[in-house]
Amino acid sequence: MVTVRKRNVKVFTFAFVLITVTSFLLNYKQQVTMTTWDPKHILTQFSEQVRKLIKFPRRPCSCSTCISELGHSLWFDQRFNSTMQPFLTSQNALIPEDSYRWWLKLQGEKSPKNINDTLKELFGIVPGDGDPLQERGTFSCRRCAVVGNSGNLRQSQYGQDIDSHDFVLRMNRAPTIGYESDVGSKTTHHFVYPESYRELAENVSMIVIPFKTLDLRWIVTALTTGTINFTYVPVPRKIKVKKEKILIYNPSFIKYVYENWLQNHGRYPSTGLLSVIFALHVCDEVNVYGFGADSKGHWHHYWENNASAGAFRQTESGISLQRLHLKWKK
Numbered sequence: 132m133v134t135v136r137k138r139n140v141k142v143f144t145f146a147f148v149l150i151t152v153t154s155f156l157l158n159y160k161q162q163v164t165m166t167t168w169d170p171k172h173i174l175t176q177f178s179e180q181v182r183k184l185i186k187f188p189r190r191p192c193s194c195s196t197c198i199s200e201l202g203h204s205l206w207f208d209q210r211f212n213s214t215m216q217p218f219l220t221s222q223n224a225l226i227p228e229d230s231y232r233w234w235l236k237l238q239g240e241k242s243p244k245n246i247n248d249t250l251k252e253l254f255g256i257v258p259g260d261g262d263p264l265q266e267r268g269t270f271s272c273r274r275c276a277v278v279g280n281s282g283n284l285r286q287s288q289y290g291q292d293i294d295s296h297d298f299v300l301r302m303n304r305a306p307t308i309g310y311e312s313d314v315g316s317k318t319t320h321h322f323v324y325p326e327s328y329r330e331l332a333e334n335v336s337m338i339v340i341p342f343k344t345l346d347l348r349w350i351v352t353a354l355t356t357g358t359i360n361f362t363y364v365p366v367p368r369k370i371k372v373k374k375e376k377i378l379i380y381n382p383s384f385i386k387y388v389y390e391n392w393l394q395n396h397g398r399y400p401s402t403g404l405l406s407v408i409f410a411l412h413v414c415d416e417v418n419v420y421g422f423g424a425d426s427k428g429h430w431h432h433y434w435e436n437n438a439s440a441g442a443f444r445q446t447e448s449g450i451s452l453q454r455l456h457l458k459w460k461k
C-alpha cells in the first residue's frame with residue numbers, strides 16, 4: 132500500500148514538473164526557433180528563456196513579440212522609455228516645468244494664457260480618459276496600424292490588411308471613403324490639431340495634439356462658445372465630437388519624442404512620428420503604412436496629385452522608421 136502511494140507521489144511529481152516545464156517553454160515558444168538539436172544550442176536557448184522569465188515574470192502581452200519586451204535591439208531600447216505618459220488626463224494634468232518651457236517655444240506663442248487655468252478649464256469639460264487604448268492590464272495582444280498620408284498608399288491594396296488590426300490610427304485630413312481598397316475603412320483613433328481638424332465618425336476617438344496653449348483653449352471653445360476661429364490659419368469655431376471621445380496628447384510626450392527619437396533634429400516631430408511613437412507606447416504590435424516620399428523625394432498624399440510637393444520635400448528624414456523594429460509597409 133505504502134509502495135503504491137510512493138509511486139503515486141512520484142508519478143504526480145513527474146507530471147507536475149513536466150507540465151510546468153512544457154507550459155514555460157510554450158509560453159515563449161514563438162520566440163524560440165529550434166534549428167538544431169545540438170545540446171549546447173538547446174542549453175543556450177533555455178538559459179535565454181530563463182533570463183527572460185526572470186526579467187518578465189509574466190509576459191506583458193500575448194502577441195508573438197511585445198513591444199515593451201526589450202532586448203531585441205539596443206538602438207530601440209536606448210530610445211524607448213516606458214515611463215513616459217502619452218496622454219494628458221484629468222488625473223494626470225501635469226506638465227513639468229522644463230517640458231512646459233520647451234513646449235511654449237514650439238510655435239513661438241506670444242502671451243499664452245496661464246497653463247494651469249487652461250488645463251483646469253479643459254478637464255472641467257473633457258474627461259480625457261476611459262478610452263480602450265488607455266486600458267491596460269488584460270493579457271491580450273493589441274495590434275495597431277498607424278496609417279500615414281503618403282501617396283505611396285495608392286494602388287497598394289493594403290486596405291484589408293490595415294482593417295484587420297484591433298486599432299487603426301489615422302491623422303489630419305486622411306479620407307477613407309473612395310480609397311478603401313488601399314487604405315482601409317476602419318478608424319478607431321484620429322490625430323488632429325486645430326489647423327488639421329476634420330469631422331470624424333461618431334465612434335472614432337479624436338486625439339488632439341496641442342502645439343500651443345491656444346490649441347488647448349480651442350478645444351474648450353470649439354465645444355462651447357465658438358470664440359476661437361483663427362490660430363495661424365482659420366480654424367473651425369465649433370466641432371461635432373462627443374466630449375468622451377476627445378483625448379489629449381501629452382506635451383511632455385512631444386518633448387520625449389523630439390529628444391529620444393528625433394535626437395533633437397528639426398523643429399519638432401511631425402504628426403506621423405508623434406503617432407508612431409504614441410502607438411509604440413499603447414499597443415503591443417505596431418504596423419506602419421503610408422510613410423515616405425515619392426520617387427523624387429517629394430511629399431505627396433494618396434488623395435491628391437502632389438499639390439504641395441514643392442513646399443515639403445522631405446519626409447521622415449531625421450529618423451529611419453525601418454529601424455524602429457516595426458513591420459515596414461511601404
Ligand SMILES: CC(=O)N[C@H]1[C@H]([C@H](O)[C@H](O)CO)O[C@](OP(=O)(O)OC[C@H]2O[C@@H](n3ccc(N)nc3=O)[C@H](O)[C@@H]2O)(C(=O)O)C[C@@H]1O
Pocket residue numbers: 278279280281282302303304326327328401402403404421422423424425429430431432439443446447
Ligand atoms: C501645408 C502643410 O502644413 N502641410 C502639413 C500637413 C498639413 O498641416 C495637414 O495635412 C493638414 O491637414 O500636415 C503634416 O503631414 P500630413 O498630414 O501631410 O501627413 C501626415 C503624416 O504622414 C506621413 N507622410 C505623409 C506624406 C508623405 N509623402 N510622407 C509621409 O511620410 C508623415 O509622417 C506625416 O506627418 C503633419 O502634420 O505632419 C505635415 C505637412 O507639412
Ligand SMILES: CC(=O)N[C@@H]1[C@@H](O[C@@H]2O[C@H](CO)[C@H](O)[C@H](O)[C@H]2O)[C@@H](O)[C@@H](CO)O[C@H]1O
Pocket residue numbers: 238324326342363400401402
Ligand atoms: C508649413 C509649416 O511649416 N507651417 C508652419 C506650421 O507648421 C505646421 O504645424 C502643425 C501643427 O500646428 C504641424 O506640426 C505641421 O506638421 C506643421 O507643418 C506651424 O509651425 C506654424 C506656427 O505658427 O507656422 C507655420 O509656418
